[in-house]
Every structure is written in structure tokens, then in C-alpha cells.
Amino acid sequence: MNWEAFLDHLRNWLASRGLLDPTASWVVGVSGGPDSTLLLHALHALGQRDDIHWQLHAAHFHHGLRGAEADEDEAFVAQVADQLNIRFHSERADIRARVASDGGSTEEVARTSRYEFLERVALQTGSNLIAVAHHADDNAETVLHRICRGTGLRGLAGIHHVRPVQPNSHIRLVRPFVGLRRALIEELCTQQGLNIRVDSMNRSPEFTRGRIRHSVMPLLVEQLNPNVTEALLRLSEHARWLGTYLEDAAARTFDSLVVAEEPGRIVLNVHALLSKQRIIQAEVIRRAHALLAEGEDELSFIHVETILSLAEAPASGKEVHVPGSIAVRKTYDRLEFAPLTMSEPAPEIGTIFVTSPGRTLLPTLGLTLTAEVVPVDADRLTELRHNENRLEEWLDYDRVRPPLVVRGRRDGDRFHPLGAPGAKTIGDFFSDEKVDPDVRARTGILWDQDGPLWVMPLRIDERVKLHRDTQRALRLVLEPYTPHPTDHT
16 A cells, blocks of 8 residues: 555545544644554645644653653654644653552553543643554454453454543544554555654563563464454454444343433343343443443453342342442342442431420431320221321320330341231341331331330331220321421430
8 A cells, every 4th residue: 555545545534434624633642653653644644635724733651661762752752743843742650650559550550641641632732532543453462362351242342443532521532543454554654764663662571462462463373373363353343243233232222221310320120131131131231330430441241240140139238349430239129330439327326215295306317206195086097097198107005105215226126017917027027128228227116115116107016006996096297307406306
């Protein structure tokens, strides 16, 4: 391919993705190597040849890993930008120090820091496009690396051609060379007589990418398949096709499974989710995670299987934590995705003596309890027994043994729920009623000397229900508590 044909290819690639905007401003990540140096020259030449008046910014990130060699790279890129009359931006970092203080691998921290720098330059210059020079050989190496780590279908799709630089960002990361082989890029650099830099760390066995490129891939070419790069690229393309189809199918299914969706929280219907094919279940899980998680990292196969195992388990109230600082929690027939935060423990519900008759403040519960003794006519018993107001209960006063207190549940507490065949622990009652764990911790229980009277506001005890011979009723009413300076508990 000669230079003009190459520029035509670049123009068509950009045009097919709606990126041939003459008013656009581009940040071009330039390391000084052959691929990024060619990318900067190509975008500059295409703009001049086709009278495209876009604005280019050359951005170089100094990782602080290679001493004087890295200083020379920075100076080289600055010189190239000056020759092309392109504004130059650079930034230096101490990646090893960041790894020592924050953890992570040198490669990953360097990559993250580099993209953060490119995004900052884009924001500072008002650019909405960032171009980087990853090519087809990079893509094949990425696919092989992900296979070895145990990737899923999404990982097999390899490097994204165009994506937001951060989730929900208007700034797009563009890789125009992702379909070009390294050999062609180097040949074009030679044709144009371009000076380039060679990063010695690319050959270092210290880093995974270097080992794959200079040890693993040559061994595969020699021992298994001379065309292993093309085979990996075909696999990547097929995975991309299938992945696009599954994403569309999962998007349609996702909408039908959502019970609640709000900023920072997504809740799915567990039973409906588990009725789908396993691959659709996995894609729905990935979609829910992606809508909440930050960064490009995706769930691994193990993470997806862990979440689906949680959904399938009969137990309720358990949760798992996955990348992106996301907690996934199973609560009965719901699967909730929410950011992982250190939630405050429920306040302890201390023992509060109840004024009867009278009004008692329950500030920990956010409620006020009013008690009064009311004469009951036989004609009203049926009406009162079928009272549907859950914040109001009528008890047989003569079966109540004061004093009354309100406190929280303790292990082993038992009562006989109204209408149930027998007694059970209050914990079992909560499970039967599918009460969320955080609600249980904030539920008050009214007691007399003989035991629980009312698990507020869910159920009274069978012992104190109204009978045909009831003459006096204890009327209990719960109301929201609004603090007032004169209130005392």
C-alpha cells in the first residue's frame, strides 16, 4: 500500500464511523514509536490533502520508567509536533511510586495514568476525540492474553474501535489503525522517511505484553500455526459479531426484567432472569453491572457465575462484591445492583416504656405510639377485627399484662402470629414475610409481661386478638414522629 492509498483508507475508515468532521479537535497520543508517529503524520497529511480544517494536539505521557531514554522520547515528540506546527502537550509521572503507594501492576497503572492524562488534555483543549495507534497485532496479542486469563465472549472481541474514554463521557477514544498490521505501519514509516523511536521496554520480559510479543507469539508461529495472528483476528471479529447480537438481545430482555432502575441502583426480577437462556442471563448481568460500574473493566466469567449462583440460591439477604465497587444482593425474588458503600449500622432499638393510655415517642423508629382504652360493643367486633389500617391495631385489653415496652428483636424471641397455626421465632416470621434484613433491624416490637403483643406494624400476637366476649379494647396507633423541642421519651 502506498501513501496515497493509505490516506484514502484512513479517510474511508473515519467517514464510515462519522468521524470526518472538519470542525473536530483531536488529541493524538504519541509515544514516539512507529505506530503513533505515523498516526500523527497521517491525520495531519489527510487534513492538508483534503482541506479538512480539524485541530490536532500531540499529547505525550512520560511514565518515569526509562530515565534518559524517556526524556529523549519526550523531546523527539515535541520536535515532531513543532515541525508539523501542532500544539504539544506533555506530562510526567512516577509510575513505580504510584504502584508502591496504591498497588496494582506497573502495566495497568501506567495504562490508566496515560488515559487519564489524555482525557485531561481533551478537556483542557475542548477536544471530543482522542486518537491512539493500537493496531491489528496489538489486538491479536490482547485476545491471546485474555484467553490465557480466562476471558468470556466480550474479551474475545478484543480492542474496541471506538468507545467513550470513560463511561458516559462525550469524549471518544478512537483507534484508526486497529485493522492494520504492524509490518505495514513500519513499511509506511520507511516510505515516508519518518524518524521514529524504539521503546526498549517493549522487549523487556518484565511486562506481560513484551513476553507475549517476543516469546509466546513466535513460539506459536513456529510450533502451531504460522498464521496465528490472522486466526486470532478472525476469532476476534466473529466474537464481535456475536457479541453485538447478544447485546441487542440482552438489551431487549433487560427492560422486561427490571423491577426498579434509578441512579445508583438496579433491581432485577430473579425468577424471570433465571427463566432465560444462560448466555442471556450472563449478558443481562453484564449490562446491569456496566450501567453502574466505572471504568472499562468488565466482569470475568467467574464473577458472572458467582452472581448467577447467588440468584439461584434459595437463601435471601446474601451479597457478593464485584469489580467496579459494585455489590450484588439477593433479597427474596429480587437481585439488586448498587455501589459498594460502607452502610451505617442500624441504630440499636433500646427498651422504651410505653405510656398507656397516652402518647409515647419512638424517635429511633421515627414513630409515635398512641395507646388508649376503648369500650367495645359486640356490634363493632367484626368491624374492628377486619381493620385494614396496618398502623392501627385493636387488642383485647383484659388479656394484656402491663407494663408495656417497645424494643428491638433479640435472638430466640418467639410469638404466635395472628392467624398462624402455632408459635415461631420472630426471625422465621420475618423470613416468611420476606422482610428485608435492613428493615428487620429497624422494626420495633411491643411487649407486655407475657411476651410480644405487636411486631409493628406487621402482625399482632394471637393471644391478644379480639374475642366475642371482649368488652374493652386497647387501641394502638402508629404515626410518623416529627421531632419537637418539648418532646421527651
